[in-house]
Amino acid sequence: MRPRFAARSGGPPGEPRLVGYLYVAPAFIAFLIFGIWPFIQNVQISFTQWKGIGEPKPVGFDNYVEVLTDPDIYSAFLRSFILIFFYSLLPITIGLLLAALLSRIRIRGIAGYRVALFLPQTIAMVVIAIAWVWIYSQNGIVNEFLRLIGLDGVTRAWLGDFDWALPAIGLVGTWFNAGLCMVLFVAGVQKIPADLYDAARVDGAGPVQEFFAVTLPSLRNELVVALTLTVIFALRNFDLIWVSTGGGPGDATTTPSVLLYELGFEARRLGTGSAIGVILTGLILVVAILIVRIGERGEPEPGR
Amino acid sequence: MSTTTERVATHFLLIIFAVIAIYPLVSVLTLALTPSNEIITGFSLPSQITFDNFATAWNEGRFDEALVNSAIVAFTVVVVSVIFSVLAGYALGTMRFPGSSLIFFILITGLIIPYESLIIPLYQMFKEWRLLDSLPALILPQIGVSVTLGTFWMRGFFRSAPRSITEAARVDGAGHFRTLVGVLVPSAWPAILTLSVLIFMYTWNDFLLALVMNPSGRVFTAPLALSFFAGAQRVTDQTVVAAAAVLVALPVIIFYAFLQRHFVRGFLTGAVKE
Numbered sequence: 168m169r170p171r172f173a174a175r176s177g178g179p180p181g182e183p184r185l186v187g188y189l190y191v192a193p194a195f196i197a198f199l200i201f202g203i204w205p206f207i208q209n210v211q212i213s214f215t216q217w218k219g220i221g222e223p224k225p226v227g228f229d230n231y232v233e234v235l236t237d238p239d240i241y242s243a244f245l246r247s248f249i250l251i252f253f254y255s256l257l258p259i260t261i262g263l264l265l266a267a268l269l270s271r272i273r274i275r276g277i278a279g280y281r282v283a284l285f286l287p288q289t290i291a292m293v294v295i296a297i298a299w300v301w302i303y304s305q306n307g308i309v310n311e312f313l314r315l316i317g318l319d320g321v322t323r324a325w326l327g328d329f330d331w332a333l334p335a336i337g338l339v340g341t342w343f344n345a346g347l348c349m350v351l352f353v354a355g356v357q358k359i360p361a362d363l364y365d366a367a368r369v370d371g372a373g374p375v376q377e378f379f380a381v382t383l384p385s386l387r388n389e390l391v392v393a394l395t396l397t398v399i400f401a402l403r404n405f406d407l408i409w410v411s412t413g414g415g416p417g418d419a420t421t422t423p424s425v426l427l428y429e430l431g432f433e434a435r436r437l438g439t440g441s442a443i444g445v446i447l448t449g450l451i452l453v454v455a456i457l458i459v460r461i462g463e464r465g466e467p468e469p470g471r
Numbered sequence: 472m473s474t475t476t477e478r479v480a481t482h483f484l485l486i487i488f489a490v491i492a493i494y495p496l497v498s499v500l501t502l503a504l505t506p507s508n509e510i511i512t513g514f515s516l517p518s519q520i521t522f523d524n525f526a527t528a529w530n531e532g533r534f535d536e537a538l539v540n541s542a543i544v545a546f547t548v549v550v551v552s553v554i555f556s557v558l559a560g561y562a563l564g565t566m567r568f569p570g571s572s573l574i575f576f577i578l579i580t581g582l583i584i585p586y587e588s589l590i591i592p593l594y595q596m597f598k599e600w601r602l603l604d605s606l607p608a609l610i611l612p613q614i615g616v617s618v619t620l621g622t623f624w625m626r627g628f629f630r631s632a633p634r635s636i637t638e639a640a641r642v643d644g645a646g647h648f649r650t651l652v653g654v655l656v657p658s659a660w661p662a663i664l665t666l667s668v669l670i671f672m673y674t675w676n677d678f679l680l681a682l683v684m685n686p687s688g689r690v691f692t693a694p695l696a697l698s699f700f701a702g703a704q705r706v707t708d709q710t711v712v713a714a715a716a717v718l719v720a721l722p723v724i725i726f727y728a729f730l731q732r733h734f735v736r737g738f739l740t741g742a743v744k745e
Contacts, residue, residue: 184566184567184568184647185568186562186566186647187562187563187566187567187568187571188562188568189562190558190559190561190562190566191558191559191562191563191571191574193554193555193558193559193618194555194556194558194559194578194618194619194621194622195559195574195577195578197555197611197614197615197618198577198578198581198615198616198618198619200611200615201589201593201611201612201614201615201616202581202584202589202615202616202619203577203580204592205589205592205593205596206584206588206589206592208592208595208596209588209589209591209592212591212592219595265484265485265488268481268484269481271477272474272477272478272481274478274481274482274485280485280486280488280489281735282731283489283490283492283493284488284489284492285731285734285735286492286493286496286724286727287492287495287496288734289672289723289724289726289727289734290496290676290720290723290724291675291676291678291693291694291697291719291720291723292676292678292694293676293678293694293695293697293698293701293716293719294496294499294694294697294716294719294720295495297499297697297701297712297713297716298495298496298498298499298716299495300701301498301499301502301709301713302495302498304709306511306512307512308498308514311512311514315514342491342492342495345488345492346488346492349488350735399585402585403585403586403587405587405678405679406678406679406694409678409682409698410678410698410701423587424585424587424679427587427591428679428682428683431590431591431594432594432683432686437591440591441588441591441592443587444585444587444588444589444590444591445588447585447587447588448583448584448585448587448588451583451585452583455583
């Protein structure tokens with residue numbers, strides 16, 4: 168059915184109406200000026216060499232070649248892939264385990280736990296960074312605990328250690344996202360009709376088969392949301408790292424966004440910084456499309 | 472009987488997870504209440520409780536100014552973005568006009584484009600406009616990005632609103648604007664509140680934009696002031712930094728305490744709708 172387009176002042180919503188443009192204009196213009204336009208400029212800058220003043224010098228794909236071949240730059244991307252394990256896969260696994268447990272029994276007072284589990288999501292990353300700098304510090308609870316169980320030799324300044332800084336940051340992300348995943352999956356699992364489980368049990372399914380046959384497919388939507396949010400977070404994460412380690416020690420925790428900031432605002436290499444931004448956007452786009460596709464394949468649903 | 476054991480075990484597990492979730496924040500609070508001359512470790516509790524650290528942080532870290540700036544930025548961004556989003560969501564959710572799907576498609580690309588790929592040009596733009604180190608430099612880009620989530624959100628709501636409501640308004644002779652303000656907005660109130668909470672949280676907690684748009688550090692927001700204060704004080708006085716962190720986190724925690732359901736729903740509805 169093709170709508171007829173006619174300018175009309177009255178009539179119900181749903182009728183073709185040009186006044187729609189007026190309603191959309193403020194939001195659309197705001198996004199054009201502060202979203203689309205800077206993004207286009209970012210792409211343009213990425214094909215130039217520019218210090219932020221004077222004329223940008225066109226260099227073709229040089230910046231992209233540099234990003235892909237300079238170990239200092241591409242290793243930042245590799246680090247963000249490592250962070251995906253900590254920020255996304257670990258929390259989702261933890262959330263699923265809890266959901267599997269809660270699929271077998273209904274529990275009262277979930278709302279109370281939810282308040283606590285979701286709390287980290289609301290706090291500014293700068294605050295979270297300061298909390299964990301304290302936890303990982305020489306006198307912090309991690310080292311205190313290790314001393315208590317007699318592992319004095321293992322204690323260290325975790326965030327200052329070349330080998331341990333990245334996993335330590337990663338575990339902060341695990342902590343941050345685990346609550347979100349638990350809340351998402353537990354809410355999802357409680358909407359699964361009980362007769363699905365009854366049917367599975369009649370068929371002789373144990374807890375493990377039950378999880379793969381009923382719980383996991385039913386949580387498809389929640390999984391898509393959790394994966395999208397946490398993977399994008401892992402790829403982008405800036406503030407936690409900037410405040411807790413500044414990308415160090417050395418460049419042990421330097422991620423693409425940290426590098427982008429350093430190149431764009433400290434080293435004044437705007438072209439390379441912009442190229443990192445474009446690649447980051449491309450990565451996020453690909454990941455988002457992949458996740459949604461996989462989600463759709465998981466269980467074809469009719470209509471809507 | 473086995474279910475009772477299972478139930479107890481599950482509660483036990485949930486309690487452990489809940490404690491882990493809030494422990495880092497509780498430890499910051501404990502640290503903030505510890506006298507600054509006391510030697511502290513991860514396990515120790517303060518011998519006495521003091522509020523001196525809050526006073527020190529307040530006086531030395533420009534937090535009065537930073538919290539006011541953050542409040543102005545967050546309030547303006549929430550109000551303007553929500554109004555823009557309601558208007559755009561109304562049109563895209565209930566009206567037909569040429570190009571409306573294209574407009575919607577362009578708007579939702581904003582959900583994917585990361586700030587990282589905007590800040591270098593945004594900085595140059597505001598430098599050209601001579602607006603660096605100003606509140607508009609913090610407010611305007613936030614609005615530009617928030618309206619994409621907002622329009623997506625409100626469009627979803629208006630699409631699912633029953634047609635009978637708007638039909639009835641039309642029978643009563645209401646025009647399109649009166650239908651929106653008089654009939655749809657009152658019933659959209661919970662959705663609008665959830666959206667406001669989400670935008671408030673993102674805006675208040677933003678760090679990257681504030682850092683970039685403030686090269687001279689003249690217009691501090693709360694998280695920015697905290698990061699600079701922590702950088703300067705880290706070695707000398709952990710307790711004062713912790714107090715500052717509590718000051719910055721507090722406004723959102725207060726909102727969370729009262730509007731907890733809206734915070735969670737912002738994420739959950741996304742899961743149901745996709």
